[in-house]
Structures are given as C-alpha cells and as structure tokens.
Amino acid sequence: MSPQTEIPDLVCPPGTDLLQVLWCPFHHEDDSGTEVYWRRAADVEQALFEPPEPPLVVDEEFVPYPCVLNPERITEFPPSHLIPENLAARIREWERERHMDYDDDLSIPPGWKVGGWEPVWTFGDPIPLCCEQCGADVEPLLMLEGGDSTHSWRAVEDNAELGEVPGPESHPGVRIGRDYTLQIYCCSRDRTHPRVTAMR
Structure with a gap:
C-alpha cells in the first residue's frame, strides 16, 4: 500500500513511501507469521495484479481473500x-x-486498520510492550482482526442502508489464531526497528 495515495496519515521512515506486509499461510504459536517492510514505490519495477498462490496451505482460512482497499478516515x-x-x-x-x-x-472499531489506539486486551491483563532493539515505547501500526465483524461499526461501502450486501470481497476473511486480533506495533523512535506483535 502506498501511504501517499491510499493511507495519507501513515508515517513512513525517511526515504520510504510504501509499506509491504507479508503473510504466512500457516499457524504460528509464538509469532504472527507476518513480516513488515518499508520500501520506495519507485523501486517497484512491476506490480503483480494477481499475487501468486502459496504452494502449500495448512488451512484456506489462513489465506486472505482478494479485496479492494477502500480506506476510510474515522x-x-x-x-x-x-x-x-x-x-x-x-x-x-x-x-x-x-x-x-x-x-x-x-x-x-473492528476490522483492519492503520494507526489509532490499541484494542482492549480480550484475555488477560495488558502486557507492557517496548521496542526489543532500543527499549523505546511502541505505537500501533496495523490491527488485523480475524473472522467477520458484527459490531456497530461499518464501513460506508458496506452499509446495508445503501442497499449493499457485503460479500467476501468486503473483508479479507482471514482466521488469525483462534479468531483473535493481531496488533502490529512499530518503534516510536525508529520505524525501521523490528516490529512487535501482540495477539488479543
């Protein structure tokens, strides 16, 4: 995703304007199975409009549905x-x-988002998180919610009052752990430091 066009509020490290998130289609007990890379859009020589299918998948619910990015500021x-x-x-x-x-x-709000506040811990007490490289505080970068959402929040393009019925393309449809929410944090001092993850 290119923050300058799709996510204008996303702060990128100096010299970058593209956030790439790689997703592993396997169950991970101690890690989220994600990797985050900051890049320059100008360095991308050819964009893949149809991402390659993973050669092996443990469960099809670990693979996101192809969906359209329609960011909404809230x-x-x-x-x-x-x-x-x-x-x-x-x-x-x-x-x-x-x-x-x-x-x-x-x-x-539920769903997938950039920035904002960290969600409520759904099991156990909140765990203090900090950058493993420098010890600085971390701030929310991405929130990825597994399963479908039934809360009162609803994106404009999915609003039933407009006569639109959300289909699979309106939600990535990914199962995260046992339908947990995955929060990806970045270092508040240097966003190029290794990301920190937490499951809720």
Missing part, C-alpha cells in the same frame, strides 16, 4: 483501560443507562 476514542478513572466511572454509568458497550460500540 475518529476513535481511547479504550477504557487508558482513560482516567473519574472519566471511566462516568462512562460506565452512561453504558448502564444506554445499554451500550463503550469499548465495542464507540471506542475501537
């Missing part, structure tokens, strides 16, 4: 575990009155 709010306690208490009261869930319905 405003998301910090998850409840990052909000000061006095404000979090007011939000909990608001949730009881409105029968809504702040984290699921208003805070972190």
Whole structure:
C-alpha cells in the first residue's frame, strides 16, 4: 500500500513511501507469521495484479481473500483501560443507562486498520510492550482482526442502508489464531526497528 495515495496519515521512515506486509499461510504459536517492510514505490519495477498462490496451505482460512482497499478516515476514542478513572466511572454509568458497550460500540472499531489506539486486551491483563532493539515505547501500526465483524461499526461501502450486501470481497476473511486480533506495533523512535506483535 502506498501511504501517499491510499493511507495519507501513515508515517513512513525517511526515504520510504510504501509499506509491504507479508503473510504466512500457516499457524504460528509464538509469532504472527507476518513480516513488515518499508520500501520506495519507485523501486517497484512491476506490480503483480494477481499475487501468486502459496504452494502449500495448512488451512484456506489462513489465506486472505482478494479485496479492494477502500480506506476510510474515522475518529476513535481511547479504550477504557487508558482513560482516567473519574472519566471511566462516568462512562460506565452512561453504558448502564444506554445499554451500550463503550469499548465495542464507540471506542475501537473492528476490522483492519492503520494507526489509532490499541484494542482492549480480550484475555488477560495488558502486557507492557517496548521496542526489543532500543527499549523505546511502541505505537500501533496495523490491527488485523480475524473472522467477520458484527459490531456497530461499518464501513460506508458496506452499509446495508445503501442497499449493499457485503460479500467476501468486503473483508479479507482471514482466521488469525483462534479468531483473535493481531496488533502490529512499530518503534516510536525508529520505524525501521523490528516490529512487535501482540495477539488479543
């Protein structure tokens, strides 16, 4: 994906303008099976419009559906575990009155995204993450949600009110672990440092 055209808010390391994410179609216990590369679009001599099929796949759900990139800018709010306690208490009261869930319905949108806030940890307590190379804080780069989303968030092009029914092409359809969410982080000091991943 070329941030200058498709993802204007994505900050690239100096001298790069292209983010390439490689995906392995196998189950990985301790790692996400992803690799992230920063490149220059001018160095790409020939783009592949039909990516080659992997020679071996353990499960077809590990292979993304071909889909169209339709980025949509949205405003998301910090998850409840990052909000000061006095404000979090007011939000909990608001949730009881409105029968809504702040984290699921208003805070972190589901699906695949660039940047934003980190999602709520769905199992266990949050784990402090830092750059393994320099020890600096990390910031969210990509969020990849496995399975189909049934939350209140919905992209404009998938909006049923417009008479459109989302098909397989509207979602990558990838199973991540046991339908987890994969978060890919980058170093806040140097985005070329090795990425950090977390499963939620």
